[in-house]
Amino acid sequence: MSDVLRQEIATAADTVVVKVGTRVLTRDDGALDETRIATLTEELVALIDGGRRVALVSSGAVGAGLGRLGLDARPADVSQLQAVAAVGQSRLIEAYDRALQQHNRHAAQVLLTSDDLNDRAQYLNVRNTILALFEFGALPIINENDTVSVDELQISFGDNDRLAAMVTNLIGAPLLVLLSDVEGLYNGDPADASSQVVETVTQLDDTIMSLAQDGGAGQGENRLSRGGMASKLAAARIATASGENVIIASGRRPGVLADIFAGRSVGTLILAEGRSVTARKRWIGFAARSCGQLVLDTGARRAIEHQGRSLLAVGITEVRGEFQKGDLVDLVADDGSEFARGLTNYAAADIRRITGQRTDKIAEILGHCPYDEVIHRDNLALA
Numbered sequence: 130m131s132d133v134l135r136q137e138i139a140t141a142a143d144t145v146v147v148k149v150g151t152r153v154l155t156r157d158d159g160a161l162d163e164t165r166i167a168t169l170t171e172e173l174v175a176l177i178d179g180g181r182r183v184a185l186v187s188s189g190a191v192g193a194g195l196g197r198l199g200l201d202a203r204p205a206d207v208s209q210l211q212a213v214a215a216v217g218q219s220r221l222i223e224a225y226d227r228a229l230q231q232h233n234r235h236a237a238q239v240l241l242t243s244d245d246l247n248d249r250a251q252y253l254n255v256r257n258t259i260l261a262l263f264e265f266g267a268l269p270i271i272n273e274n275d276t277v278s279v280d281e282l283q284i285s286f287g288d289n290d291r292l293a294a295m296v297t298n299l300i301g302a303p304l305l306v307l308l309s310d311v312e313g314l315y316n317g318d319p320a321d322a323s324s325q326v327v328e329t330v331t332q333l334d335d336t337i338m339s340l341a342q343d344g345g346a347g348q349g350e351n352r353l354s355r356g357g358m359a360s361k362l363a364a365a366r367i368a369t370a371s372g373e374n375v376i377i378a379s380g381r382r383p384g385v386l387a388d389i390f391a392g393r394s395v396g397t398l399i400l401a402e403g404r405s406v407t408a409r410k411r412w413i414g415f416a417a418r419s420c421g422q423l424v425l426d427t428g429a430r431r432a433i434e435h436q437g438r439s440l441l442a443v444g445i446t447e448v449r450g451e452f453q454k455g456d457l458v459d460l461v462a463d464d465g466s467e468f469a470r471g472l473t474n475y476a477a478a479d480i481r482r483i484t485g486q487r488t489d490k491i492a493e494i495l496g497h498c499p500y501d502e503v504i505h506r507d508n509l510a511l512a
Contacts, residue, residue: 132393135393137171138392144184145184147306147386148364150380153309156188161189175501177266179202183256185341186267191213194212197216222421232464237268238272239255241272245415247417252299259271272289273427290361293364298415305365305374305376308380314377320383328394328397329400333365337362358377365399370415372402376396377399378396413470414512419458423445433509437506439506442483458472470509472504484505
């Protein structure tokens with residue numbers, strides 16, 4: 130059965146990011162399920178042939194490596210885990226490329242680390258590369274560069290759900306589809322027959338987040354994968370905060386992408402919260418790495434959150450960390466909660482000297498006043 134809202138979202142999604150989890154792509158023994166990869170690829174190609182730009186964020190490298198090497202568990206040693214990922218990544222991309230060649234398409238491997246998205250120039254280079262791949266009609270297949278990114282195998286992007294959300298922001302895709310081995314977000318334990326899939330989420334509040342039972346059947350991680358439902362909701366929070374919609378659905382469901390883009394009630398739809406934000410503010414809000422914190426008083430927080438104002442020195446009560454002009458810093462309320470991020474016009478040492486001071490006092494204190502604002506509103510993004 131079609132849903133009018135879902136039809137509108139699907140029609141507007143000229144660009145889409147699809148993330149597929151390890152448990153969708155592998156059999157119980159950890160080996161790649163090439164039949165499922167072929168089926169998924171066929172659905173992705175159908176979207177491309179229909180005029181959409183599609184990027185795939187694919188897990189499965191570690192799982193594929195475990196299967197190829199005959200291992201039954203993730204190694205605890207980081208270097209061994211990186212080696213498993215290296216073996217599996219080649220196996221994974223080969224499987225996709227073989228499947229795509231059946232449709233006269235090509236796989237384009239894009240391996241990223243968090244540093245690639247932290248640096249503004251590299252961030253834009255990655256974006257331009259993906260957009261160019263769309264022009265060539267290739268399918269960008271994106272994964273964390275596990276072989277060099279020690280952080281991710283422990284925590285960097287955290288998992289490919291978060292990476293998918295960041296790629297969605299990067300290319301401004303109106304829709305992110307997270308394919309897992311469950312039908313969507315359940316309102317109870319998925320193992321309980323009385324539990325049902327939540328069809329639509331309008332706000333990712335504490336009640337919704339509490340439904341992510343990452344120890345329960347089907348919603349947690351297993352020996353091959355890292356992400357669970359909590360990971361998917363956290364990723365959805367990133368995407369929806371930037372004005373994009375998210376659908377969590379089962380990658381094992383036949384024709385799942387065709388159903389989603391036909392507007393059928395498949396999985397859980399999480400609606401965008403607010404308007405789409407600029408590419409620069411997406412980078413500030415979710416990709417760049419913070420170098421410190423500025424603690425603000427209530428008035429400054431209100432001016433930034435509700436009036437769209439810049440941050441002035443008078444509203445700062447404390448400076449935490451050491452950073453330089455142009456670095457990204459978190460803005461923190463007096464209760465300790467982070468509510469925004471921005472690029473600072475002053476180094477930490479200078480801000481400490483002008484904390485709590487009016488703008489007309491800056492030149493007197495520092496000997497010059499290059500900027501009235503510590504952070505201009507154009508360089509601020511709400512958390």
